[in-house]
Amino acid sequence: MSGRRLELLLLLALIAGAVIAIGLGESPLSAAQYHQALTDPGSAPGEVLWSIRLPRVLMAALIGAGLGLAGAAMQGLLRNPLAEPGVLGVSATAGLGASLAIAGGLAAMPGAIELAALVGALLAGAAVVGLAARFREPEVLILFGVALSAFAGALTALVFNLSPSPVATAEVLAWLMGSVENRDFTDILRALPPMAIGVGLCLYSAKGLRMLTLGEEAAQMSGLPMARLRVAAVAGSALLAGASVAAAGVIGFVGLAAPHLVRAAVRDDPGKILRPSALAGALLLVVADLAARVIPTEQELKLGVVTALFGAPVFALLAWRAARSWRA
Amino acid sequence: MSAAWTLEAVKALRGKALVLDEAFLDVAPGEVLGVVGPNGAGKTSLLRAGLGLMPLETGRALLAGRPVGGLNPVERARLVGYLPQERRLAWNLPALDVAALGAPDLPPGEALAVARDRLERVGVPDLAGRGVLDMSGGERARVLLARLLTTRAPLLVADEPVAGLDPDAQLLTLDLLRAEAAAGAAVVVTLHDLGLAARSCDRVLVLDHGRVAAEGAPIEALSPEILAKVFKLDGALIETPAGLVVAARRTLSR
Numbered sequence: 001m002s003g004r005r006l007e008l009l010l011l012l013a014l015i016a017g018a019v020i021a022i023g024l025g026e027s028p029l030s031a032a033q034y035h036q037a038l039t040d041p042g043s044a045p046g047e048v049l050w051s052i053r054l055p056r057v058l059m060a061a062l063i064g065a066g067l068g069l070a071g072a073a074m075q076g077l078l079r080n081p082l083a084e085p086g087v088l089g090v091s092a093t094a095g096l097g098a099s100l101a102i103a104g105g106l107a108a109m110p111g112a113i114e115l116a117a118l119v120g121a122l123l124a125g126a127a128v129v130g131l132a133a134r135f136r137e138p139e140v141l142i143l144f145g146v147a148l149s150a151f152a153g154a155l156t157a158l159v160f161n162l163s164p165s166p167v168a169t170a171e172v173l174a175w176l177m178g179s180v181e182n183r184d185f186t187d188i189l190r191a192l193p194p195m196a197i198g199v200g201l202c203l204y205s206a207k208g209l210r211m212l213t214l215g216e217e218a219a220q221m222s223g224l225p226m227a228r229l230r231v232a233a234v235a236g237s238a239l240l241a242g243a244s245v246a247a248a249g250v251i252g253f254v255g256l257a258a259p260h261l262v263r264a265a266v267r268d269d270p271g272k273i274l275r276p277s278a279l280a281g282a283l284l285l286v287v288a289d290l291a292a293r294v295i296p297t298e299q300e301l302k303l304g305v306v307t308a309l310f311g312a313p314v315f316a317l318l319a320w321r322a323a324r325s326w327r328a
Numbered sequence: 329m330s331a332a333w334t335l336e337a338v339k340a341l342r343g344k345a346l347v348l349d350e351a352f353l354d355v356a357p358g359e360v361l362g363v364v365g366p367n368g369a370g371k372t373s374l375l376r377a378g379l380g381l382m383p384l385e386t387g388r389a390l391l392a393g394r395p396v397g398g399l400n401p402v403e404r405a406r407l408v409g410y411l412p413q414e415r416r417l418a419w420n421l422p423a424l425d426v427a428a429l430g431a432p433d434l435p436p437g438e439a440l441a442v443a444r445d446r447l448e449r450v451g452v453p454d455l456a457g458r459g460v461l462d463m464s465g466g467e468r469a470r471v472l473l474a475r476l477l478t479t480r481a482p483l484l485v486a487d488e489p490v491a492g493l494d495p496d497a498q499l500l501t502l503d504l505l506r507a508e509a510a511a512g513a514a515v516v517v518t519l520h521d522l523g524l525a526a527r528s529c530d531r532v533l534v535l536d537h538g539r540v541a542a543e544g545a546p547i548e549a550l551s552p553e554i555l556a557k558v559f560k561l562d563g564a565l566i567e568t569p570a571g572l573v574v575a576a577r578r579t580l581s582r
Binding site: 079207210211212213214215217218220221222223224225226267268269270 | 376379381400401402404405406408409410411412414416417418419420421422425426429430432433459472475
């Protein structure tokens with residue numbers, strides 16, 4: 001399958017998925033109500049579709065695309081199929097930023113949690129970018145990311161530990177599980193600028209990611225401005241991962257799994273895989289959020305829980321199949 | 329004719345160890361220079377230092393007369409193509425795409441056309457669509473050689489291009505590099521097979537503990553004294569119908 005056809009196919013699937021996700025939900029509508037929603041957006045069913053579900057679906061698609069793209073860029077940069085957006089430690093520091101904001105009682109301020117998470121991500125992102133500019137070896141970034149994740153995780157646990165009120169702790173925990181519940185267009189507009197910059201940077205790095213297939217030194221000698229492309233990939237992924245966590249909490253597996261869903265179709269090409277990964281990520285998260293809404297549970301399922309619950313077994317299956325092909 | 333690549337009195341460190349000590353190298357368009365020496369003699373370091381991949385403590389490295397440190401990536405790639413010793417490829421791209429990575433300066437269509445031509449030249453046109461991780465080591469080595477040739481650079485630097493290849497592929501590889509030299513390129517290869525170096529290279533540079541122990545025509549550079557001193561071999565280059573070969577045994581006194 002050519003890259004263009006794959007992208008078109010994924011785009012159509014994403015649109016179909018989004019239409020279904022807007023149509024279905026916790027509160028079932030009758031045919032007449034659907035009609036009313038389409039003809040009179042101001043009516044009650046119209047409100048449900050266009051003011052509650054539509055922004056939620058758009059947000060899920062946006063976050064999924066960001067995570068899928070960041071995951072693909074990280075896998076290309078680190079030349080490692082196990083890399084994911086959180087590998088740089090940026091997701092963990094974004095989570096820490098949000099936790100601090102919630103524990104500090106800022107949850108009621110509009111945009112405060114998002115801002116704190118983004119600041120956490122940007123601080124870590126800047127450190128990782130500085131590192132990427134100095135060192136060519138992917139191992140350096142991976143090890144630093146592991147350390148950063150562990151440290152931010154420990155500090156987040158400390159926030160729980162020292163939090164005076166169990167309510168705040170529960171709130172932090174709920175937020176960390178990831179969700180796009182109750183997001184409106186303002187939330188989307190707030191997430192859009194950092195994500196747009198992240199998308200631009202990642203796509204710009206595509207030719208460098210392809211060249212890295214040959215290894216660091218051959219890429220260095222290839223004539224491409226590798227230092228700049230490497231920094232673009234790291235900064236772009238950090239922005240996408242950070243903005244995703246800021247907007248929707250920690251949502252695992254999408255960034256790891258999305259590139260693997262399309263890898264075979266682009267014949268492993270780390271540059272051509274970027275856009276399909278974004279589309280696949282968006283599709284995955286729209287479907288996962290739909291599942292979170294329609295699976296009848298006492299409390300609505302958290303998106304991060306759904307992606308991990310369904311994503312992990314599917315991913316294990318993919319890994320199993322890939323491992324068999326490696327051994328052959 | 330002006331040199332394509334010159335290293336003068338180069339000292340370089342890896343960690344705290346001195347890996348190059350007053351080393352030098354020069355190669356002109358149209359010739360094949362072989363760099364030989366025991367493991368750890370500094371062959372790869374010499375190439376990396378000369379390409380600007382490793383800092384110099386002292387000395388100079390010039391590509392086409394210009395200091396390598398002052399070149400931007402595009403200028404450097406226009407002057408030299410490099411085939412590193414490391415042949416691990418990260419992804420299972422089709423061979424044609426890998427070979428085309430040698431020409432990021434060309435529009436994609438043209439790069440693919442050049443790559444297809446070079447795959448043909450290295451004798452594996454039928455592998456164009458095959459994933460590089462689905463190949464044998466020898467096939468992959470040819471694809472990477474095609475990638476080097478796709479750079480169309482006037483200086484080709486190959487670090488151990490024949491390591492792990494069967495005898496026929498070794499000879500083919502050096503024949504192809506000789507053909508590039510005949511067409512006007514300067515070629516530098518590091519080799520472990522002294523006989524192959526003697527037969528295929530116009531000049532040989534012998535490295536020992538980071539210093540240039542000998543340099544010149546193969547028969548002179550690989551003299552019995554150098555074989556004994558640098559390689560701990562008791563023997564000599566001898567002329568045969570198939571070219572020079574090294575007849576030697578390990579020296580008994582070590």
